Structures are given as C-alpha cells and as structure tokens.
Amino acid sequence: MQCQICRNNSDKFYCANCIRTSPQLAMTLRFKLLTVQDENKRLNKKIDNILNVSMDKNGTQREDISAGERLLKTRMRRVNDLKMRKKNGQLKIRISNVSNSIDKKRMFIQKLKQHITDFHMSKINPVHQHKRIIREHRHEEDDERLKQVQIVLTKRQRQNIESLNQWFVINKTSSMDIPYTLLFQPVISTRTANKLPPGLVKNSIFTMFQYLKIRTTIQCTQLPYPTMKPSSLLLEEGQHDRDYILRDIVEMIDETVTESIVMWLTKLTINMVYLCQVNHNLPSQEHTDPVSLLEQFDVDGLFYSLYLGQLLPLTNKSQPNSYIKPTHSFQNMFDAITDLLED
Incomplete structure (x- = not known):
C-alpha cells in the first residue's frame, strides 16, 4: 500500500510524515473523525431507544412507533418467549432428574429396611432367606429383560405394519361411494356390496382378509374368524375347511353369492x-x-381407521359384551349386514 501524497510505501492511507507536515490534512481528517464519532453516538442512541421500546416488559402502547420498531418488538418478544421456553424445559428436565434421584433413594432406603428385616429373619432360617434373596434378584433381572424385549418387539411390529401398509397400497379417494382403495381396488362396504360385480366384491373381501391375517401374524395374535370358510352348500360340493381361494369357486347361483358375501x-x-x-x-x-x-363407520370406515391407527369416536353406547372373543353372537352381525345390504 502507498501513501496517497508522497507515494511512499506505507501500511496506512496517509503516512505519519505527511500528516505531521500537512496541518490542513490533519485538521480535515480530525473533523471527519469527530463527525463519524458523533454519527456513531447518534446511531447508538437510536438503537438503544429502539431496543428499549422492543424489550418493554410493561406492554405499554405507543402511537409514534414505526413499522420497523413494531416488527422488531414482535421479534424480540418471540426471542424472549423462546428463551423462557428453553429455561422452563431445562427446569423440567432438572426437576425430573431430581424426582428420579429421590425415587431411587427412596427405593434404596426401602431395600435397606428390607435387608435389616431380612438380617433379623436370617438368624432364624438363613438358608431359606438366602434362597429368597436370590429368587427376588432373578425375578428383577427377568422383569428388566422382559421390558427390553417388549420395547424391541413393539418397535419391530410398528415397522412391519408400516411396510405392510405400503405393500397393500391403502389410499383415500375423492369418491363418496368408494372412499378407500386397497391394492388399487375398492374397499367394499355395505353400501356398495350390491352395486359392484360379485367378482370384484369377492376379490376385495379376500384381499382385506389377507391384510388382517398378515397383520395378526405380525402382532402375534389370532383373529376370531381367521378363515373364509365357504357356506354349507359349498362344503357339500367337496370344498375343504381351509382359507377360501377365489379361483376354487366356479359357477354359483345368485342366492349362494349373496349368502357368501354376507x-x-x-x-x-x-x-x-x-x-x-x-x-x-x-x-x-x-x-x-x-x-x-x-352402523356408525361401515366396513370401509372400520378398515381405514384400523389402517390409520386412530381412536374411533363412538356415539352409540351399549351394554358390556364379549365381542373380543369368537363366542360373540355371529347371527346378530349376520342379520345386521343382511338388513344393510337390503336397504
């Protein structure tokens, strides 16, 4: 870098020799420096005033506040709220840690009291007391392992159910008659079972059965009715008691088709x-x-609610029953679906 007057090498805009030998230049630069300092003081004062208005904790309203100050005030309040939330979160974590520490100390005191009691009891029968302590210790270890296995199992089941839902391609449509699809075919309901072709109805019901069976396998449970057993008329024709396969059925009269669908x-x-x-x-x-x-959700609504895993908002209440077991009255449901199909 060079001096702008003598053109000698210098690390500043003007070298020290030129400033000392040029009073006019020194005074000019001095006045400029004072002007810059005054401007900085004015700007600092303005910034302080804006910050004081923005950080006003009393919530006083001013009419002469500008749009920028109002925006900054809103942002500063947001920052203060976030800081307060962070502080509250840290306090909650600290309270939780202290509570856990108190619980552990309480359990430790209880164990010490139990050991004191066991010590007095051991004088009577030390062998039996030692076995009991070992048994309780093993029981605690088994419970802890079971909890860990349950956590892993629940996570794995959730992942498998998500993969199952993606594989069956369950979607919601904009149609009022067929609001949901499964594997690109309509999810059957009592409203559409008599309107669609029987083959399409059977195919949809079969796919829904397959979805439920795979899901129960993932969740390590069993359905009340795990198979699509044919009616008695089909059994007389040589069908076996097994899962119903659609290609095994040949020509059926209309009454048999309706009976099977119901x-x-x-x-x-x-x-x-x-x-x-x-x-x-x-x-x-x-x-x-x-x-x-x-009556409240229909077949397709129940199926989609099960897929979403959402809580069903019930409106019709009834007396307690045993519908969770296969011993539920099959005929009541059969009659209800028959009535809905006839409507």
Missing part, C-alpha cells in the same frame, strides 16, 4: 373390531359391539 362381511367386521381393540383404537372406558360400530 357371511364374509360378518367375519371381516368382527375381525376388524377385534384388531381395533387389540391396537387400542376403541375407548377403553366405553362398551360397544360390532353391530353399533358397523
């Missing part, structure tokens, strides 16, 4: 209600039965 929808509804209770989708303090759920 039977399948009945089993499907009871199975979905059972899974809803297993997954805690039903309020635990309220009692209802599959018939009331069917």
